[in-house]
Amino acid sequence: MRNLQDSPVKNFSYIGAKIYICIVEQTIVAPATPNGISALAAIRVSGGETVSILKQMFGCANPTPRQAVLATARHPKNGKLLDNLVYIFYKAPHSYTGEDSLELFPHGNPLIVRNLLDAMCQIPNVRIAFPGEYTKRAFFNGKMDLVQAESVADVIHSQTLAGVENAQKLLSGKFSSDIRQLAHQVKDVSALLELDVDFVEEEADPNVGGWKERFLEIRNRIQYLLSHFKNAGSLNRAPRVVLYGAPNAGKSSLLNALLKENRVLVSDVPGTTRDFIETRLALPSGEISLIDTAGIADVAQSELDRRSMEQSAAAIESADLAICLVDSATEFSEDSQKQIACARSKKHWVVFSKSDLKDAESGVGKAKGNVASAERMELSAKTGEGLDAFVQKLEKALFPQGESGEEYWITNERECAALRDADRGVERILDLLDKNPAPELLAFEMRQVTAALASIIGEISSEDILQTIFSGFCIGK
Numbered sequence: 001m002r003n004l005q006d007s008p009v010k011n012f013s014y015i016g017a018k019i020y021i022c023i024v025e026q027t028i029v030a031p032a033t034p035n036g037i038s039a040l041a042a043i044r045v046s047g048g049e050t051v052s053i054l055k056q057m058f059g060c061a062n063p064t065p066r067q068a069v070l071a072t073a074r075h076p077k078n079g080k081l082l083d084n085l086v087y088i089f090y091k092a093p094h095s096y097t098g099e100d101s102l103e104l105f106p107h108g109n110p111l112i113v114r115n116l117l118d119a120m121c122q123i124p125n126v127r128i129a130f131p132g133e134y135t136k137r138a139f140f141n142g143k144m145d146l147v148q149a150e151s152v153a154d155v156i157h158s159q160t161l162a163g164v165e166n167a168q169k170l171l172s173g174k175f176s177s178d179i180r181q182l183a184h185q186v187k188d189v190s191a192l193l194e195l196d197v198d199f200v201e202e203e204a205d206p207n208v209g210g211w212k213e214r215f216l217e218i219r220n221r222i223q224y225l226l227s228h229f230k231n232a233g234s235l236n237r238a239p240r241v242v243l244y245g246a247p248n249a250g251k252s253s254l255l256n257a258l259l260k261e262n263r264v265l266v267s268d269v270p271g272t273t274r275d276f277i278e279t280r281l282a283l284p285s286g287e288i289s290l291i292d293t294a295g296i297a298d299v300a301q302s303e304l305d306r307r308s309m310e311q312s313a314a315a316i317e318s319a320d321l322a323i324c325l326v327d328s329a330t331e332f333s334e335d336s337q338k339q340i341a342c343a344r345s346k347k348h349w350v351v352f353s354k355s356d357l358k359d360a361e362s363g364v365g366k367a368k369g370n371v372a373s374a375e376r377m378e379l380s381a382k383t384g385e386g387l388d389a390f391v392q393k394l395e396k397a398l399f400p401q402g403e404s405g406e407e408y409w410i411t412n413e414r415e416c417a418a419l420r421d422a423d424r425g426v427e428r429i430l431d432l433l434d435k436n437p438a439p440e441l442l443a444f445e446m447r448q449v450t451a452a453l454a455s456i457i458g459e460i461s462s463e464d465i466l467q468t469i470f471s472g473f474c475i476g477k
C-alpha cells in the first residue's frame with residue numbers, strides 16, 4: 001500500500017488493488033481585466049495554494065480576510081520586485097468561488113500583469129484558469145445555481161441596458177426561485193402519489209380532482225414563464241440599423257452627422273460608398289450598430305456596382321431596422337417610389353434627407369404623399385435640422401421600455417427548452433388525470449417534470465452541458 005505522499009502523481013492514491021482518485025483542485029490564476037493599458041488591472045486567484053502564494057510573493061503567512069492590503073509583490077523564485085499593489089484575501093468558504101481566493105490590483109500595464117501571472121504559475125499546482133472556471137467553481141461549491149451562473153455571462157456581455165438589467169434580475173435568483181417553487185409544488189403532489197403507489201392494495205382513492213387543480217395552476221405558471229422568453233440576441237445584442245437608398249441620397253453624410261465625426265467618405269459623385277461600413281453609435285439605452293451601404297440604383301453601371309448593390313441588399317435583409325433615405329432636393333424617381341413602397345413595415349422607415357434644400361416643388365413635396373404622415377421624417381445632415389428628433393425616434397423604436405419591477409425575460413435557449421419539457425410533461429399529467437390513470441404512470445410523468453425543472457437550475461446536469469456553458473465565458477470569470 002502506498003500513501004498519497006509517495007504517489008508519483010499527487011492526485012492519485014493507491015490502496016490495495018483499487019485505485020482511488022482524489023481530485024485535488026488546482027489553484028487557478030487569471031487576469032480579470034482586458035489586456036491593455038489602464039489605471040489598474042485585476043488578477044484573480046482561487047484554490048488551495050492561495051495562502052502559499054501570499055506567503056511566497058508577499059511574505060504574508062497569516063492574511064486577514066477581506067482587508068485591502070498595500071504590499072510589494074516579489075517573484076517567488078528570485079525575489080525580484082514585480083509591483084507595488086493592493087490585494088484582498090478571501091477565506092473559504094466566504095468568497096466568490098467558495099475557495100480561498102485572492103484579488104490583486106496591480107498597475108494596469110499588461111507587462112506587469114503577465115509577470116505576476118508567470119510568477120504565480122511557478123508555484124506547484126498553480127495554473128492559468130480556463131474560461132468560466134471561477135464561476136464553474138462557484139456553481140460546484142453551491143454559491144450559485146446554473147441559471148445564475150449563465151446569467152453572469154449576460155451581465156458582462158449584454159450590449160443593451162435592458163439586457164444588463166434583465167441579466168441582473170436572473171443573477172439575483174428571481175427565475176431560480178420561481179423554478180424552485182414550481183418544483184416544490186410538483187413534488188408535493190408526487191409525495192401524496194407515491195403514498196398511493198405504495199399502498200395501492202389498500203385502494204386508497206387518490207384525490208384526483210384536487211390534483212388537477214394544482215397542475216392547472218402549475219401549467220399556467222410555466223406557460224406564463226414561457227411567454228416571457230426572449231431570444232438572447234434580441235435583448236442583449238446591439239440592434240443593427242442599415243441606411244440605404246439611391247446613390248447620393250446623403251446616407252454617408254447622415255452617418256457622419258450622427259457619429260459627429262467624418263468617419264466615412266462623402267462626395268457629390270454618386271456611388272461614393274462601395275463596401276458597406278459598420279459603425280457603433282451610442283444611444284442612452286445602449287449602442288447600436290449603424291451601417292452605411294452603397295447606393296442602390298435602377299441599373300448597375302458595372303460589375304462592381306452590381307456587387308455593391310448585392311451587398312446592400314444583404315445588409316438590409318439582416319437589419320433590425322432599415323432606413324431608406326430619400327433626397328428631398330432631387331426629382332423623385334420611380335426607383336425611390338418603389339423603395340418607399342416596400343418600406344412600409346415597422347422594420348423600414350423612410351427619411352427625407354437634405355431638408356435644407358427642399359422646396360415645395362421638389363422631390364419631397366411629391367414624395368410626401370406616398371408616406372403616411374406619422375412615419376414622415378425630414379432631416380439635414382448639413383444643418384443638423386431634425387437630427388435630435390430622429391435620434392429620439394431611434395432610441396424609442398430600438399429600445400422599448402423594458403419590463404419593470406419583478407418581471408424578467410428568460411433569454412437562455414437551454415433553460416427555455418427544459419421549461420418546454422416540463423410544460424409537455426404537465427400536459428401529459430393533465431391528460432392522464434382525465435382518464436382515471438394508473439398511479440405508477442402519473443408518478444413517472446411527475447418525476448419527468450421534476451427532472452426537467454431540476455435541470456434548469458442545474459440540480460441535475462451532465463459534465464458535457466456544463467463544459468459547453470462555461471467554456472463560452474471570458475477568461476477570469
Ligand SMILES: Nc1nc2c(c(=O)[nH]1)N(C=O)[C@@H](CNc1ccc(C(=O)N[C@@H](CCC(=O)O)C(=O)O)cc1)CN2
Nearest residue numbers: 042044088090092093094095096097098103143152477
Ligand atoms: N472585487 C470584486 N468585485 C466584484 C466581484 C469580485 O469577485 N470581486 N464580482 C464577481 O462576480 C462581482 C460581485 N459579486 C460577488 C459575489 C460574491 C462574492 C463573495 O465574496 N461572496 C462570499 C461572501 C458573501 C458576503 O460577504 O456577503 C460568499 O458568497 O460567501 C464577491 C463578489 C462584481 N464585483
Ligand SMILES: Nc1nc2c(ncn2[C@@H]2O[C@H](COP(=O)(O)OP(=O)(O)OP(=O)(O)O)[C@@H](O)[C@H]2O)c(=O)[nH]1
Nearest residue numbers: 248249250251252253267271272273295354381382
Ligand atoms: N445641402 C445638403 N447636402 C447634403 C446633405 N447631405 C448630403 N449632402 C450632399 O450630398 C452629396 C452626397 O452625399 P453622400 O453622403 O456621399 O451620399 P451617399 O448617399 O452616401 O452616396 P453614395 O455613397 O454615393 O450612395 C454630397 O455632396 C453631400 O455633401 C444635406 O443634408 N444637405
Ligand SMILES: [Mg+2]
Nearest residue numbers: 251252272273
Ligand atoms: Mg455613401
